[in-house]
Amino acid sequence: MVAMDESVWKSLPEDLMERVLAWLPIHSLFRMRCVCKQWNSILFSERFVARYTQVSPQKPWIIMYTAGRVSSAYDSSLKKWHDLAIPAMSPEKCVLAASEGLLCYGNEFFPWPNLFVCNPMTKFWQHLPPMRFIKTIHVVGMVNDRASKSYKILVAGLFFDEAHNGRLATEIFCSQTNAWAVGGKPWPIMAAAWKLGAGYAVWSMGSFYCITFSPFGVIAYDIERNLWDEVHVRMPACIVSPSLVECQGRLLMVGGCEEGNFLGIRIWELERIKMVWVEIERMPRKLRREFVEMLRPSRHFFGFGNGNIICLTISESSPAAVFDLEDRTWKWLPGCPRLPDINNWQLRGISFEPQLDSFSQSSWGKDIPSSKNPTLDNSSPERKAPTLLSDMTVGADHS
Numbered sequence: 001m002v003a004m005d006e007s008v009w010k011s012l013p014e015d016l017m018e019r020v021l022a023w024l025p026i027h028s029l030f031r032m033r034c035v036c037k038q039w040n041s042i043l044f045s046e047r048f049v050a051r052y053t054q055v056s057p058q059k060p061w062i063i064m065y066t067a068g069r070v071s072s073a074y075d076s077s078l079k080k081w082h083d084l085a086i087p088a089m090s091p092e093k094c095v096l097a098a099s100e101g102l103l104c105y106g107n108e109f110f111p112w113p114n115l116f117v118c119n120p121m122t123k124f125w126q127h128l129p130p131m132r133f134i135k136t137i138h139v140v141g142m143v144n145d146r147a148s149k150s151y152k153i154l155v156a157g158l159f160f161d162e163a164h165n166g167r168l169a170t171e172i173f174c175s176q177t178n179a180w181a182v183g184g185k186p187w188p189i190m191a192a193a194w195k196l197g198a199g200y201a202v203w204s205m206g207s208f209y210c211i212t213f214s215p216f217g218v219i220a221y222d223i224e225r226n227l228w229d230e231v232h233v234r235m236p237a238c239i240v241s242p243s244l245v246e247c248q249g250r251l252l253m254v255g256g257c258e259e260g261n262f263l264g265i266r267i268w269e270l271e272r273i274k275m276v277w278v279e280i281e282r283m284p285r286k287l288r289r290e291f292v293e294m295l296r297p298s299r300h301f302f303g304f305g306n307g308n309i310i311c312l313t314i315s316e317s318s319p320a321a322v323f324d325l326e327d328r329t330w331k332w333l334p335g336c337p338r339l340p341d342i343n344n345w346q347l348r349g350i351s352f353e354p355q356l357d358s359f360s361q362s363s364w365g366k367d368i369p370s371s372k373n374p375t376l377d378n379s380s381p382e383r384k385a386p387t388l389l390s391d392m393t394v395g396a397d398h399s
Contacts, residue, residue, distance in 0.1 A: 009192035018042060025078055026121060026293045026354050040139050046272045049356045060307040060351045063095060063103075064320065064336065071095070072336045073120075076309060081336045083122055094348065095344065097153065097200060101355025104142050104153055117151065117175075118280055121354050131180050133159040133169045133335035141201025141208040141225075146357060153199055154208050154221060156184070170221065170228070171300065183226035200304065202244040202351070204251045209244050216242055233275045236268060247325055253277060254303035254310060263292050263299060267310065287330050291321055305351050313349045320349065 002133070012020075021029065021042065029043055029052075042048050058077070063084060071084045097104040097316070101122075106115040113134070113274035118125035134157035141154040153173040161167055170184030201208040207220040209231065216239055218231040240263070242255035251270040255261050265283035270276075283291065294314050297303060301314050308326040311333065321334040 003196070012044065018048050018051060022048065025075075026058055026356070027075060027078065027082065029082075029356075033045050034381065037393075043356075052356055058354050060305065060353050062307045062309065062320070062322070062333065062349060062351050063098075064313070064347065064349045065094060066347055072338050074333060074336070079334065081334070081338070083338065090112050094135070095142040095350050097145035098350050099142040099151060099203065100353050101357070102142065102144050102151060103350075103352060104140060105136065106140070113155075113157070115153070115155075115173075116220070117142075117153070119355070122356060126175070127244060128153075128173055129154060129178065129180065131171050132155075132182060134171055135159050138168070139201050139210050141203055141210070141221075143203040143208075148176070150174065152223065154223075156201075156221075170226075172226070181226075184221060184228050186293070199302075201332075202246045204246045205249070209251060211242050211244060218244070231275075233270065233277060236266075236277055237278075242303050245303055247304045247306055247308065247310065252280075252310070252311060256299060256301070260298075263295070265291060265321075266310070281328070283321070283323075284330055287332070289320060294319065295313035302349070304349055307351075307353065309351060311349055311351060313347060 021039075031392050046348050060077065061082075062074040063071060064074070073082045073084045074080070077193050079277060093107055093347075095103050095104045098167045101119050102117055103120060104115060104117050113131070113136070115131075116127045117232065134155055137155055138156040138158065139154075142151060144151040152175070155173070156170045158166055159169050166379055169182065172183050173180050182186060199210065201221070203209075203212040204347060206224065207222050209220045210220055212219055213219070216235045218233060218235075220231050220318070221228050221229055236255070237255060238258040240256040240258055242253055245252045245254060250271075251269045255266065255268075257266050265288050266279055267281040268277040272279050275380040282288075291301075291312070291314075292299075301312055303310060303312050305311050308324055310323045310325065312323075313319045314320075319335065321330060323330050323331050
C-alpha cells in the first residue's frame with residue numbers, strides 16, 4: 001500500500017474529509033482523533049456524527065465481564081476483542097443494562113446501589129442521584145431516545161417499610177429531569193419472589209418485559225401507565241433457563257427444553273396477535289452437544305442480544321454460543337485472552353450498539369447538581385471516564 005501524500009490531506013475541503021472519515025469503523029475513528037486537533041474536532045461535531053450514523057450503521061458488540069474485575073467487548077464487524085475499562089466508581093461494578101450506545105453500571109449486590117450511565121465510545125458519563133427507596137436491585141432495564149437525546153432507566157428492587165417488612169418497589173429515572181419517580185406496585189416480599197428474579201428487563205414496543213419465576217412467566221411494565229401487568233402467554237412445556245431478547249422490534253425468548261435426559265436449546269418469537277410463543281430456531285446437534293456438556297452439573301445459562309445477534313453464555317465457563325438471525329448460522333464466539341476459564345458463577349454478558357450520537361463528548365464527566373447528588377470534584381481519581389483501549393489478540397475460533 002502506498003502512503004498518501006500528507007499535502008493531499010491538508011488540502012482536502014473539510015466536507016470531503018468528513019465523507020471519507022464517515023466510512024471508517026468506529027474503533028478506527030478513535031485512532032484518527034489522535035492525528036491532529038482538526039480531526040479530533042471533526043469527529044465529534046454534530047454534522048459528522050449525523051453523517052456517520054447514516055453511512056456506517058454499527059453491528060452489535062458483545063460485552064463479557066466478571067463483576068468488578070474484567071470487561072471485554074467483541075466487535076462483531078471487525079471480529080476483534082477490545083479491552084473495555086471498568087470505571088472506578090464503586091466496588092464490584094458490573095453492567096446492569098444497555099440501550100443502543102449507552103451502558104448503565106452499578107453495584108447491584110450491595111445496599112444503597114450506586115448507578116451511573118456512560119457511552120464508552122465518546123467518554124460521556126453521568127452519575128445518577130440516589131434512588132428514593134430501593135436498597136437492593138432485582139431487575140434493571142434501560143431505553144435510549146435519540147430524538148429527545150434522553151434516556152430512562154427502570155429499577156425493580158427491595159426496600160423495607162416502616163414496619164421493617166421487605167417489599168418490592170419500582171423506580172424510573174428520567175435523564176431530562178435528572179430524578180427518580182416511584183411507579184408500579186410495591187408487592188410484598190413473598191409475592192416479589194414469585195414475580196421477579198434478577199437480571200435484565202427488555203424494552204420492546206413501549207414496555208419493559210422480564211421473566212418471572214416459580215412458575216416461569218412474563219410480566220411487562222408499561223412506561224406510560226407506570227404499571228406492571230401479567231403477559232398472558234403460555235410458556236413452552238418443560239422450559240429451563242428462559243431469557244428474553246429484543247431484536248429489531250421482535251420479542252424473542254431463548255431457553256432450554258427438557259425431554260427426559262435430553263436438553264434442546266431453542267429460540268421462540270412472541271406472536272403478538274395470537275399471544276403464543278412460536279419456535280423459530282434450534283441449536284444444531286453438534287454445537288448443542290458441546291454446549292450442554294459445559295452446563296454440567298447445572299442446566300443454567302443466559303441469553304441476550306440485539307440487532308441480528310443472540311448470544312448464549314454459561315456463568316461457569318467462558319465460551320459463548322452466538323446465533324445470527326440474518327444468515328441463520330450458529331457458532332462459538334472466539335475466545336478472549338482476558339476472560340479466564342473460570343468456575344465461579346460470575347461470568348455475565350450483554351450486547352450494545354456502539355454509537356457516537358448517544359450523548360456528546362461535551363457532557364463527559366459532568367454530573368447535574370442536585371440536593372441529593374452534589375457534583376463530585378473533577379480532580380478526584382474516581383472521576384476517570386471509561387476508555388476504549390487497544391485491540392486484543394483474538395483467540396482461536398471454535399466454530
